[in-house]
Amino acid sequence: MNIDIPSLNLIVLAPQFVIIVAALVVLLADLFRGQEQKNLPAWLSLAGVIFSAVVLFATWGGEASSFQKMAAADGYSQFLNLIFLTTAGLSILISIKYIADEGLAVGEYYALLLLATAGMMLMGAATDLIIVFLALEILSIPLYVLTGLNRARLESGEAALKYFLLGAFASGFFLYGIALTYGATGTTNLAGIVGFLGSANPALSVVEGAGPYLTIALGLLLIGFAFKVALVPFHTWVPDVYQGAPTSVTAFMSVGAKAAGFAALARVLLYAFPTLASGWTVPLAALAVLTMTLGNLAAIAQTDIKRMLAYSSIAHAGYILMGVVAANEAGVAGILFYLLAYALMNVGAFATAIVVGPALSPSKGKRGEPGVEIADYAGLASRRPFLAAAMAVFMLSLAGVPPLAGFMGKFYLFSAAVQADLTWLALVGVLNSVLSAFFYLRVIVVMYMKEAEEPKPLSLSWPLGIAIALAALGTLALGLWPSPLLDMARQAIRALLGS
């Protein structure tokens, strides 16, 4: 009897391993560090992220699959890793002073952040539904903890509980979807599903019994994903969680968790289930319209910057979903490009919220920071012209004004929709951009056209400044010179779309 020894090509997940090792090192170092070395975990984490990026680029372009085809290193996962590492790196930079001011546990914070990053990266590499589920949990559980890390604030705990309960529900849906998929197709492996659907006539299988199970399975998987990427009507946790979580965590998860969700969503739908596209295209298009429109409409009414950005992030999920619905090369490359652009501009925007809404440490007798009102940005242009300019860049980019990264990303996604003969969807998208300009501009109005009555103290530090500068320059550069990254994104999705 032959025993099949699974091939373990560890190189496939090398960037992920680096991050996990870094997380462990951070935890250990936190035990032995001196009192005055309170930034040591941050620098160690940053070093881990950079080293992971080095490993990523060293193995860039190679395509390999391992763990019995449960995970793959292909162009798609590599590009996603780039997004996650960028997000993690920026998030660490904006956290350093904030975490210290808030009096949060330093070691745990960075270790959890790295573990969540590893989960996201695994999500991009997963080619088996089981791994998708594992990755989802690896990224979610640290995020639940991070959300509630600020024990001095009630909102933080409330947000963590909400996030956890709804996230657990979503995981349940997802798991049930996996089980039904297995029941219908006999495998959880994406390539296996492709083989099954390719061999059986889909129209026939609906009659023969696998069909209804598969339909329900797909529906449940979609609900699970919809929770994670916050599509309307599965978005209700977002505003409270984003507002309640420590701002640096919000920045990190608003980008990272969303990108991870879309990464797996696109891979599962477009790689494994393209034959059932007639079944999921219309519901997803409807979800995209709902998500964009409700997200933007609700954002208009917000006065708290974190809540506004939360609703805006819902709307952006709607734009990104257009790429999945279009299901063509431009669409998927557009998703990747957009996620990168979104990482830069959204982390940047949250970073300014850290500056403007300075943390009041619990030792000062106040229970944590108050909400960061948009009104707190008043007069920022005269106090900190470069900071205000950076925030203006982020807002205009989120609104989709050229020549900024957000515009290029939207342009790409809209063009994918038009190419897929979904011109009406592109139309809804552009009209939503106009709608969104309304609330993004309001921040600019407050910064540039109003003066503060009693200026609140700002909380700036040089790592934070560097992160904001990098994000702003990146937003500009991606808008003015998108070619290299667009090419990379198009290369990256070859494996996924099987061309």
Place this chain on the structure above:
Amino acid sequence: MNQLGLPILSLITFLPLVGVLVILFIPGEKAEAIKNWAFAVAAVDFVISLALYFTFQSDSAQMQFVEHVPWIENLGISYHLGVDGISLFLVLLTTLLSPIAILSSWTAITDKVKEYMIFMLLLETGMIGVFVALDLFLFFVFWEATLIPMYFLIGRWGGARRIYAALKFFLYTFGGSALMLVAILVLYFMNARATGQPTFDLLQLLQFDVPAAAQTWLFLAFALGFAIKVPLFPFHTWLPDAHVEAPTAGSVILAGVLLKMGAYGFARFCLPLFPEASVTFVPLMSVLAIIGIIYGALVALSQRDVKSLVAYSSVSHLGFVVLGIFTLNAQGVSGGILQMVNHGLSTGALFLLVGMLYERRHTRLIEDFGGLWKQLPLFGTFLLIVTLSSIGLPGLNGFVGEFTILVGTFRANVVYAVFAALGIILGAWYMLTMFRQVMHGPLDKPANRELKDLTIREIAVLVPIVVLIFLIGVFPNLFFDKMGASVTALLAQVAGP
């Protein structure tokens, strides 16, 4: 390469941007240095742009001074610049009005001078880019990019209701161009599927015959964006707010250049890309233009604020431009193009004069003035010339433009011409009424007795415009000659093979 052997259009377009980069390094307290530098950059840009006029080959309908470099290659987007007889004068108008606008803000803007000048120069880059871009994507980027600086100029340095006006301006234009973006994409994929050559290049897209059924929708989507910018009735409601609240220089640029972007868009994109739809929509566009002419004039007649009077007169005058373009004959189109320049000069000058008055008296209400001629003879002389230019006195520029447009309209449709001519009469009425109430009569308001006449700087601001007003009025062929070939080629494209 082009006849000058150097990328002159890039130079003209991006010189102001280079100026901005330098300003970033001048400390904000050195307001004088910043002003001088900004003015110098804009003035040098104007001088360089004069080379375009003198080396432009009038007999050629081809794009000239062309630059063509791939930008985002796999989407077929390129950095493609060029001017022809249609865009040449709009580029020159922009480079002329920009230094004038900067000079006019010398004493009016004392707050945040650095940012102000940065936005003025950014705006100049965006506007020139709109007129020289020959790639639809590039055009769209420049088109949208002009929004941001103008939004800030109105919102930061404007009047009491500036935030409302700035937002309205932004949302109207942004909304109008949103549909245009989708239309550009649809056009792109239609062409790519038909020819296998994905491209946003205007000159290549012009080779493609858009199916007649699609033309209607594409035309309407483009036209909406342009009509809001012009602004054509009934999309004009943002204009009076934006004009009244904007600082003087903002109004000058807004009326002088930004509105022209809409009319230019019709001539450059709508007509040649969608010729059949253009012909179909001639009645609609002409009627809207005529309503704009008469409505704008009637509303102007009832204004008490000089600045909103001038703003509504813009609605009226731009109606003439659109009417001319949609006559689809040589007279109408050339007249329309010249009238864009004329309107830029005379309305620009009117806003400058109103601004000078406002700086002295801090009011713009007509009833607060009267008999100013005794106190301000120089001011009065300039205002008289500009007023007469605006109402189309023979010998001045306005006459040439309006007359040519009317000739073209008469050839196309007599009824349109009759109604349009009514607008000219109304124009004379409200302008002369305003002039009489402000300049003549008794000097009975005590505050007006203190007013000082124009300074040297203010005269320097106005003289170039007045010279051009006479020049165009007396030697219109200096301008028509350069347009002829391009206009003929455009009309040939519309008429079809």
